[in-house]
Amino acid sequence: MAVPRRGASAGAGHEWCGSRLTVTDLLLVGAGHTHLYVVRRAAQLAAAGYRVHLLAPRFFDYSGVASATAAGSLPGDAGRIDVRALAGSSGVHFHEDTLASLDPDQRVAVTSTGARIPYDLLSLNLGSVVAAVGLRAHERVLRVKPLSGLADLDARIRAAGRPGATVTIVGGGASGLELAAHLSTRSDVARVHVVESGSVIGADLPAGARRRMGRLLAARGVLVHAGCVVHDLAERHVVCDDGLALSHDVALLATGLVAPPLLVELGLGDERGVPVRGTLQHVDRDEIYAVGDCAHFLPRPLPRIGVHGVRQGPVLHRSLLARARGGEVPVYEPQDRALSILDLGDGVGLAVRGRWWWFGTGPLRLKRYIDRQWLRTYRSSTRARAGDAS
Ligand SMILES: Cc1cc2nc3c(=O)[nH]c(=O)nc-3n(C[C@H](O)[C@H](O)[C@H](O)COP(=O)(O)OP(=O)(O)OC[C@H]3O[C@@H](n4cnc5c(N)ncnc54)[C@H](O)[C@@H]3O)c2cc1C
Incomplete structure (x- = not known):
C-alpha cells in the first residue's frame, strides 16, 4: 500500500520511492485574496502531490465593501467569506488560528495557541x-486595517447619542476619504473632520477627481484640515502641530498601510513586507512565498490595493504546479494602471485609472457588480457545506 510521507526536499512535488508516495506539505498562512484563489483550486494541487494546509481565522472580510459595512450602509456581513467552509469544500486541512512564530530552518510554523x-x-x-509612524494613538482609536479594527465603528457612533457623533479621521488618502464620505451621510453623525498632514487630500487622485471629491465633502459638511501634522491622537481630542485642536466622540486612523509587524518578529521582512522576486518567492528562500499587501515586490513598488492580491492568485497557483510537475515558473507582471473605485455613500462612486476618472452613480454600480461577482465565486463554493459550517 502506498503511504504518503512528507517531501524530503521542498518543492520536489510527489515522487514514487518504491511503493511510497512523497507528499509536499504546503502551508498557506492567511486567507487573503491570493490564497482564496489557491484554496478554491486545491484539488489540482493535491493531484500534483501537495497536501494543502490553511492557517487562518474563520472569516475573511472583503475590503471592497469595508467602508460601506463599517459605516452601516451595507449589512455587516456583506463582504464576509466563511474560510473554514471554503477550505472544507476544497479538501484543504484548515487550522483555525493565526501564525505566531516560525522556525524557518526546521520548517515549522507555530500558531497563537x-x-x-x-x-x-x-x-x-x-x-x-x-502605518502610524511618528504618531501615538490611544488604544480606543479605531484603525482602518486590519478590517477587524472597524468592527466597532457603528456601535461607537450610536453610543454617542444626540445631537450626533463627531468623528475625526486622521489621513486623507483613499480609505480615509471613503469613510469620511460615507459617515457624512449618516443622520446620527453630526460632524466629520478629516485631518491630513499633506497640503491636499487625495494626493494620489488626478487633479480633477481631487477637486470633485473636495466639492462632494464640502457639500456634505465634512471639514477638511490639510497641512495639519498629528503626533498624538487621544481618545477624545487631537491637537495638530499648528495649534488646531479638535474634540471628537470617535477617532479613526487611516494614515496608509504597511506590512504587519509580525514579519519583523519572524525575521522575514520589515514594514515594506517580505522581499520577493517576480516569482513571488522570498529573495533568499525558494521555499517561502509572500503575496498581497504583506509582500515587498522587489521588481517595483506596488500600492497596497486588493487588485494585486487578486491577480497574484493564478500566478502562485501555476507556480506551485510548475514546481511539482516541472515547467516554466511564471512571474507576476503588475498592470501599469489599475482601476480603483471608491464608494462614497449615497449611491455615488469615483472610478480612477491613471489620469482618467469618472464620478457618479455609474462607477458605484460597476463597483457593486465587480464586488458581487468576486464574492459570489467564494461563497458559492461553500454553499453546499453551509449547513455544517455553522
Ligand atoms: C477601508 C479600506 C477600504 C479599502 N478598499 C479597497 C478597495 O475598494 N479596493 C482595493 O483594491 N483595495 C482596497 N483597500 C486595500 C485592501 O484592503 C488591501 O490592499 C487588500 O485587502 C490586501 O489584500 P491581501 O490579500 O494582501 O490581504 P487581506 O485582504 O488583508 O487578507 C489577509 C488575511 O490574513 C489574515 N491574517 C492576518 N494575520 C494573520 C496571522 N498572523 N495568521 C493567519 N492569518 C492572518 C487576516 O485575517 C486576513 O483575512 C481598502 C483598505 C481599507 C483599509
Whole structure:
C-alpha cells in the first residue's frame, strides 16, 4: 500500500520511492485574496502531490465593501467569506488560528495557541496594518486595517447619542476619504473632520477627481484640515502641530498601510513586507512565498490595493504546479494602471485609472457588480457545506 510521507526536499512535488508516495506539505498562512484563489483550486494541487494546509481565522472580510459595512450602509456581513467552509469544500486541512512564530530552518510554523505545523513550502498572505509612524494613538482609536479594527465603528457612533457623533479621521488618502464620505451621510453623525498632514487630500487622485471629491465633502459638511501634522491622537481630542485642536466622540486612523509587524518578529521582512522576486518567492528562500499587501515586490513598488492580491492568485497557483510537475515558473507582471473605485455613500462612486476618472452613480454600480461577482465565486463554493459550517 502506498503511504504518503512528507517531501524530503521542498518543492520536489510527489515522487514514487518504491511503493511510497512523497507528499509536499504546503502551508498557506492567511486567507487573503491570493490564497482564496489557491484554496478554491486545491484539488489540482493535491493531484500534483501537495497536501494543502490553511492557517487562518474563520472569516475573511472583503475590503471592497469595508467602508460601506463599517459605516452601516451595507449589512455587516456583506463582504464576509466563511474560510473554514471554503477550505472544507476544497479538501484543504484548515487550522483555525493565526501564525505566531516560525522556525524557518526546521520548517515549522507555530500558531497563537501553540500548535506546531510542519511544512515543506510556506506562503504568506497576511494583509497589512495602518502605518502610524511618528504618531501615538490611544488604544480606543479605531484603525482602518486590519478590517477587524472597524468592527466597532457603528456601535461607537450610536453610543454617542444626540445631537450626533463627531468623528475625526486622521489621513486623507483613499480609505480615509471613503469613510469620511460615507459617515457624512449618516443622520446620527453630526460632524466629520478629516485631518491630513499633506497640503491636499487625495494626493494620489488626478487633479480633477481631487477637486470633485473636495466639492462632494464640502457639500456634505465634512471639514477638511490639510497641512495639519498629528503626533498624538487621544481618545477624545487631537491637537495638530499648528495649534488646531479638535474634540471628537470617535477617532479613526487611516494614515496608509504597511506590512504587519509580525514579519519583523519572524525575521522575514520589515514594514515594506517580505522581499520577493517576480516569482513571488522570498529573495533568499525558494521555499517561502509572500503575496498581497504583506509582500515587498522587489521588481517595483506596488500600492497596497486588493487588485494585486487578486491577480497574484493564478500566478502562485501555476507556480506551485510548475514546481511539482516541472515547467516554466511564471512571474507576476503588475498592470501599469489599475482601476480603483471608491464608494462614497449615497449611491455615488469615483472610478480612477491613471489620469482618467469618472464620478457618479455609474462607477458605484460597476463597483457593486465587480464586488458581487468576486464574492459570489467564494461563497458559492461553500454553499453546499453551509449547513455544517455553522
Ligand atoms: C477601508 C479600506 C477600504 C479599502 N478598499 C479597497 C478597495 O475598494 N479596493 C482595493 O483594491 N483595495 C482596497 N483597500 C486595500 C485592501 O484592503 C488591501 O490592499 C487588500 O485587502 C490586501 O489584500 P491581501 O490579500 O494582501 O490581504 P487581506 O485582504 O488583508 O487578507 C489577509 C488575511 O490574513 C489574515 N491574517 C492576518 N494575520 C494573520 C496571522 N498572523 N495568521 C493567519 N492569518 C492572518 C487576516 O485575517 C486576513 O483575512 C481598502 C483598505 C481599507 C483599509
